Amino acid sequence: MSLVDSQRRVLSGMRPSGYLHLGHYQGVLKNWVRLQHEYDCFFCIVDWHALTTDYDDVGQISQQVMAMAVDWLAAGVSPSSATLFIQSQVPEHAELQLLLSMICPLSWLERVPSYKEQQEQLHTKDLGTYGFLGYPLLQAADILLYRAGLVPVGADQLPHIEFARDVARRFNHLYGREPGFAVKAEAAILKLGKKTAKLYNGLRKAFQEQGDVEALETARALLKEVQNLTLGDRERLFGYLDGGGRVLLPEPQALLGAAPRLTGLDGQKMAKSNDNAIFLRDAPAEVEEKIRRMPTDPARVHRSDPGEPQRCPVWALHGVYSGEATGQWVQQGCRSASIGCLECKAPLAAAIQAELIPLQQRAEEYQSSPDLVRGILAEGAERARDQARETLVEVRQAMGLSYR
Numbered sequence: 001m002s003l004v005d006s007q008r009r010v011l012s013g014m015r016p017s018g019y020l021h022l023g024h025y026q027g028v029l030k031n032w033v034r035l036q037h038e039y040d041c042f043f044c045i046v047d048w049h050a051l052t053t054d055y056d057d058v059g060q061i062s063q064q065v066m067a068m069a070v071d072w073l074a075a076g077v078s079p080s081s082a083t084l085f086i087q088s089q090v091p092e093h094a095e096l097q098l099l100l101s102m103i104c105p106l107s108w109l110e111r112v113p114s115y116k117e118q119q120e121q122l123h124t125k126d127l128g129t130y131g132f133l134g135y136p137l138l139q140a141a142d143i144l145l146y147r148a149g150l151v152p153v154g155a156d157q158l159p160h161i162e163f164a165r166d167v168a169r170r171f172n173h174l175y176g177r178e179p180g181f182a183v184k185a186e187a188a189i190l191k192l193g194k195k196t197a198k199l200y201n202g203l204r205k206a207f208q209e210q211g212d213v214e215a216l217e218t219a220r221a222l223l224k225e226v227q228n229l230t231l232g233d234r235e236r237l238f239g240y241l242d243g244g245g246r247v248l249l250p251e252p253q254a255l256l257g258a259a260p261r262l263t264g265l266d267g268q269k270m271a272k273s274n275d276n277a278i279f280l281r282d283a284p285a286e287v288e289e290k291i292r293r294m295p296t297d298p299a300r301v302h303r304s305d306p307g308e309p310q311r312c313p314v315w316a317l318h319g320v321y322s323g324e325a326t327g328q329w330v331q332q333g334c335r336s337a338s339i340g341c342l343e344c345k346a347p348l349a350a351a352i353q354a355e356l357i358p359l360q361q362r363a364e365e366y367q368s369s370p371d372l373v374r375g376i377l378a379e380g381a382e383r384a385r386d387q388a389r390e391t392l393v394e395v396r397q398a399m400g401l402s403y404r
Helices: 022-035 047-054 061-075 092-101 106-110 113-121 135-144 155-175 181-190 194-210 213-225 231-241 284-292 313-321 324-336 341-367 370-398
Strands: 009-014 040-045 082-086 150-153 253-256
Touching: 009 022, 009 135, 022 040, 022 061, 022 150, 040 061, 040 370, 047 061, 047 135, 061 082, 061 341, 061 370, 082 370, 092 135, 092 370, 106 155, 113 155, 135 155, 150 155, 155 253, 155 370, 181 194, 181 231, 194 213, 194 231, 213 231, 284 341, 313 324, 313 341, 324 341, 341 370
Parallel strands: 009 040, 009 150, 040 082, 150 253
Antiparallel strands: none
């Protein structure tokens, strides 16, 4: 795999926690469906990550994995457009985490913001374990194993992406300087052809002697266009540009989407743990009942009291599910008290039901064909392993673990 491929490769995953809700659908799955047609996407059900906090409650994990896979497929994530797989079915994840643990300072793990935050949030659990401390490194291994250049995340996950970048940078610094690196890089330049080699050398000199960042980017673009280089030579020339070593593990970049942070039934962020979610498998009657029970603007004690939509969690969901005409009707009717709260909620419930019905129909089809779902995940694991093995060959050789 070449560095240009890493910029077209996306890796993302979810912990299996049972059925998914509208927050997952609006915030993640819709984005995945779009990305799968634009990038080389790997979507992973990270069951080992689930064990880092729920190691004492594993009875439902296999059912939760299957439920998640069905919800992904029903939402439109396609095995013909993306690679869907289960983390534990690709053991190379664990090997790369082990190898990276040899170079990862303990202090890096302890300073990850979510380390102390989750310990406080899950204070009833014993999280003083090696697995919990090391889960950011496992997450980094998940990304680096596929040399994924892009990772779609929310803003709260940015420290984890930066951690993965730090690990990749340290690995490249330690092992990218292979014996005879400069000699091999100069030999690779000759393979570019006289004209291209002269251009490459000029751009490299402009960056290293004058700090010309534009020259660096031009040189990188030039290398991406060259077709007759081996993977090793391409990586050497990328590293030789800025005076570093061979780029063995590309540093990933966060791909921040514009997905809405979906409000739950109580006005807080929608989450299963907050018991405020509408699930993708909820029947129409359940959706209607949950919407009817939602709290509204506390100023509307009586039907005749005017309200303010901005104070109402129902309005936040209207912003996602209702069109402009319905939105104007809600704002005018609420502020003038010409409509009641149940009237306001009715079109919202109908819009959510309309979105979920076709999804639920697809989910039923996959649910009734478990062998099909297992086959999709197994094929995805094989495709993932093919890529993972390539990375580990390079990693083992760089770390002196090649015995042939």
